[in-house]
């Protein structure tokens with residue numbers, strides 16, 4: 001079996017996050033979920049979510065599905081790196097992504113979501129694509145959609161082809177040669193504690209020399225920006241007129257009119273260049289002439305994160321074989 005579904009930016013102006021349609025239950029209920037390789041819970045806005053916390057999101061109503069089953073006594077609670085959080089109870093039900101079906105997928109129904117989820121009306125929940133070891137369901141942790149689907153897939157892989165300000169694709173079970181150029185460079189993944197952790201071979205700022213120092217970090221579709229060591233980030237913004245590290249805005253900002261250099265990172269022998277246009281994320285507030293950078297420091301996080309700004313510059317294979325690997329190709 002295979003599956004293929006669109007990854008659609010939730011905002012046409014800035015690539016904050018991407019949502020992908022899924023169906024849950026019988027008859028099928030369609031929700032738009034944020035596919036997140038940086039976490040491993042599949043949770044949805046639901047009929048169990050207080051209406052005061054719902055603002056336009058689609059919800060899953062298990063009682064309307066003839067195939068839903070309560071996973072009695074199971075609960076979950078997750079907090080993300082940005083401080084957002086949600087918690088609730090758990091059902092199992094039929095679940096599909098782009099034609100790929102899993103019977104009895106654990107569907108974590110939100111009974112509480114934090115304000116940033118309530119105000120993000122385009123996201124009806126998350127679909128975790130990290131390793132199932134990160135799943136928060138108690139007393140028994142649950143498998144991700146990918147782990148449940150793996151045995152049905154021709155090849156135990158999924159791929160991310162995220163795009164700048166346009167819809168990309170998540171494919172499951174196959175590698176589409178039409179989506180990339182050249183060869184795919186595969187690198188080792190450390191699945192402990194549960195992220196797609198790999199080591200980049202180095203970086204360059206603009207047309208500068210490539211610095212071949214290893215950078216270990218996670219490939220995270222659920223994070224908008226790239227977070228790297230301060231030394232790399234300061235080297236980048238030294239090339240940006242008027243750039244400052246703003247305590248007020250919580251990161252590097254610059255005049256939206258500034259000329260930005262591209263940023264290159266290495267995976268094995270292959271070089272990936274993030275175009276300058278991807279390196280300006282968004283105005284700090286609507287209409288401001290001050291822009292927030294797509295590259296920020298990871299010093300406060302504890303892990304380097306290759307988020308959407310970097311992933312958009314590549315075709316990425318998440319290979320769930322044993323041992324797992326990550327494949328990177330230009331496109």
Ligand SMILES: N#Cc1c(N)n[nH]c1N1CCCC1
Nearest residue numbers: 036038080081082084222223
């Ligand atoms: N912070 C954060 C974060 C991350 N590192 N991966 N996915 C995240 N989120 C998904 C929805 C909210 C935040």
